[in-house]
Amino acid sequence: MLKARSKVAIMTLVAIAAMLALPSAQSRPEGVSGVQESGCMCHGNLPSDSVVASIDGLPQSYNYSEEYEITVSFQGGPTQEGNVNQGGFHLWASEGTLSVNDATAQVFNQNEVGHTDAGNDQVSWTVTWTAPATDKNVDFVLHVNSVNGNEDGAAGGSTGDMWSKATVSLGGPIEVLEAADPFVVLGVLIIVSASLLAITLAYVFYRRDPDAFDWDNFAPWLADWMTSTDHKKIGTLYFVAGLFFLGVGGIMAMIIRIQLAVPGNDFLTQEQYNQFFTLHGTTMIFLAAMPMINGFANWMIPLQLGAADLALPRINAMSFWLQPFAALLIFTGVFSGHGADTGWTGYAPYVVSEGAHHGTTMWAAGQIMLVASSTLTGINFLTTMAVMRAPGMGWMQMPLFSWSILVANVMLFLSIPAFGVGLIQVYLDRVVGTAFYDIAAGGDPLLWSHLFWYFGHPEVYVVVVPSFGIISEVIATSSRRSVFGYRSMVYAMAGIGIVAFIVYGHHMFTSGMSPTLRFVTMLTTMLVAVPTGIKVFNWLMTMHGGSLVYRTHTLWALGFLVTFTLGGISGMFFPSIAMDTHLHESYFVVAHFHYVLVGGTVFGFFSGIYYWWPKATGKMLSEKLGVLHFLTAFVSYNALFWPMHRLGVWGMTRRHHTYFVTTEEALGSLPMEAAGWNMFITVSGFLFFFSNFIMVFNMIASSIRGEDAPDDPWGGWSFEWMTSSPPPAHTLYKLDDGSWGIPTLRDANEHIANEPGWLSTWFGKLLVSDDDTEEAAH
Amino acid sequence: MSVMTPIFEGLWDHYILWSVIVGAIAFGWLYHHSFWFTSKDGEKVPNVDGLEVGVFPKHNDDMRLEVAWTILPFLLIVWLTYYSWEPLDAMWTSADGGVHGYECDYDDPKYTGSNNSMNSLGIIKSDCYHVIEITGQQWFWSFDCLELNESLCDTGTETMEVYGSVPVLSLKKGETYLAVMDSIDVTHAPWFQHLGTKEDTVPGMETTLWLPISDDMTEESMVLCAEYCGDAHSIMAAKLVAHN
């Protein structure tokens, strides 16, 4: 390394010497390519090699934000001690900030300084250069003028004056490469996780049938998984992919938390940090939460509806297989060293600006594929629910999890095209130079915000509503009751679906929207609390008069009620604008959305995993390990995210790679205690991260030596409990007469079952089902 | 060092009060039910709703309760919106005769400054306001006092221990300023931490932000960038000085 560095140093010296020795022929005072080429309006038309310009005081590589005193000077030419004027200079630096120390020099802008009239009688000047805060290659261009000080000519007397030029280049702290590069750490961890995943799968394969453990059996097994259109297999694939990326996103969160553990940390550079939080958000939402929802939905929607498969199995396979490639695209940028650094929200115009990393293009491309995948999945689930419900099952007899997937997919289906359009515009802007977001060309910076949040807000409900469905199932089953207020649950979900579309402006309170619009948005945002409140109280009421049986999934559901309610309450603070102007983009926001995304969505998933695992695999999970997982994760989770509320109120800003506390000597942006709390959060973060491996271990242990699961271990009523555990390869159900087939739903409330409501009558008219054609034939 | 402004603190306390009430109801209920209505193993419990696999169970609902918890939260949000309305109005008041009046007329013989004062809600009112300009650029802030004299508004740079060289905006206590803001490249947002305000600066668009400097404003506080703007976003800082 040292060798390479001294090589660079020698080359730089040679280059400097060469540049000093060879006055550049192209540089003329009236040069056309900008000031760094043309220099000052130098006296004298020709560059002269008798004038030697030099820059002293620059390091070979700079430290971030450090200030350097640099001396610019020249020798030779017509200058002479005792002349009225001796010379002048102009210095340009491509990066960092130039400033002056005394009256002999002046600042033109942060990249340019030159002499003043007072500095005309010198041949050497000192100025200050503040290095950039990130890794950059910096070029300096110095022009000097050697003058004889005579007074001929109107332009100030320039006959016989001579000028010259010198350039110097330097780089940022190369040490960054020598220390553990966080991207290498991330890459290694991802590869290790992928290998562990592969080994685990191979081991599970082995344990299924130790005698058949050879390639001849493995290859078809693998090929079957890769080409299957079976909803259960695709569901498992989604699930494994989602869980894997939950781990990857978790690794990134851990790296983020290491960086934030102490104030002023430099474990990550700013550029790296920006990529990490972008990737963390993108991975968690699009590559972890969404696939896990699809995993649950793929498995359970046909089973709950009493159908044999999804309506469009091949489309289903295609939706899934778009995902790994999209993930690959999104991560390709990162491993090129220039991953997307736009935040998961990718605000324009930054996202199309030159400053944004190249990887942003890959990121947009990957997201476009995910949009395609989600759209196809949406069509598939909606179609399935519309036409493949078992006989006897009206819309208002669908289990609540199915309803939640219906609502989520309708929302997704109506909103994701806007996101797709925005992404395509960004992609075109970045690749072929269109100008949708080019402000100079009349592009509209708010357009992206509107397109994004029109999608983005429904999207956050899209990821939480399926968890509502899971929790409804789990609480009702565990309490041995039917869910309280089934109909109001459905209407509340639909209500959330509708309100979600009219509240997105709350993400833009401080973004220059008209105040009237902002006020309307404030009201509608508050309105979300109503259907959400209905759901929470209905869940609580479901427990009333029941007999709650404590299982791991019950614990997670109760934990969900606590954390989701807290997240809902903190969400109520944002519509109050006089508070929002302080809280916006602070850690209060980070705390809030992790309370709903982790405490809501992910806890719901955990509950669902423990609830449906026996059905899907035919093996029971260990309750002991489950309870241990819940206790450790629930406690560390709250220790991780709860203090972030306080940090946000104190003024800790989101998406900042570091923060500074106010000490007796120095003013920072946070009180002293913030440092301790951040360390506490980081430690809790690691505990939370690792506690989830208890679940992974539980799953592996269950696959290997779990007890066999009965058909209906928890006493649920919906159709998934009517088939075997695991369901047969071609999904069918055990009918009363002992045969296998498609079941018919009976209804304990007979009087309602026979009267379709106006809504289902209306929907019925839209659909030409087999029954209708039969009826028409009568 | 508290960064909470009185206006924020008032709302915060009120919201915390309601959060505690709502939390107490929800968690008290949850706590009670999760100990009261339980059974050890789920065997032999009365199947009140006739749960049976393959049968849609009996409805378990009560219209009065469901309506109650639709109406009550609705009333609560109406109240909270109402309660937030006056502070909101002050934060986004009009520049033409809002709570800060009109731009100061320096030639008027009766002109004595903004003379701002805070009411019990933390809302600041002023006789008139001064206009300054803020420009965001990757990655530094530029402040411009426009025509204001040095005692009202001053700018400079300062080298800070932790943030390095940062621009300084020095404003006078008791005076109210309207910042007219723009950006040269991408979106930024100055967060005046001790004023509890921030607003995006958007390229090609003018946005405004009120900076009412009350008499008990902290002397020195930070201004950070709150809208992600690229590499050096986190150190795009400035300092706000409140002078007498």
Ligand code: HEM
């Ligand atoms: C291991 C647990 C986790 C930890 C420690 C963690 C930590 C963090 C932190 C500190 C940030 C803020 C970064 C910044 O603004 O500077 C963040 C952002 C974020 N997190 Fe997490 N997180 C975790 C899990 C999750 C999960 C499970 C999800 C979603 C399902 C999630 C979604 C997000 C999103 C969407 C962002 C915003 C990214 C952006 O600003 O573009 N996180 N996380």
Ligand SMILES: [Cu+2]
């Ligand atoms: Cu900025």
Ligand SMILES: [Cu+2]
């Ligand atoms: Cu910024």
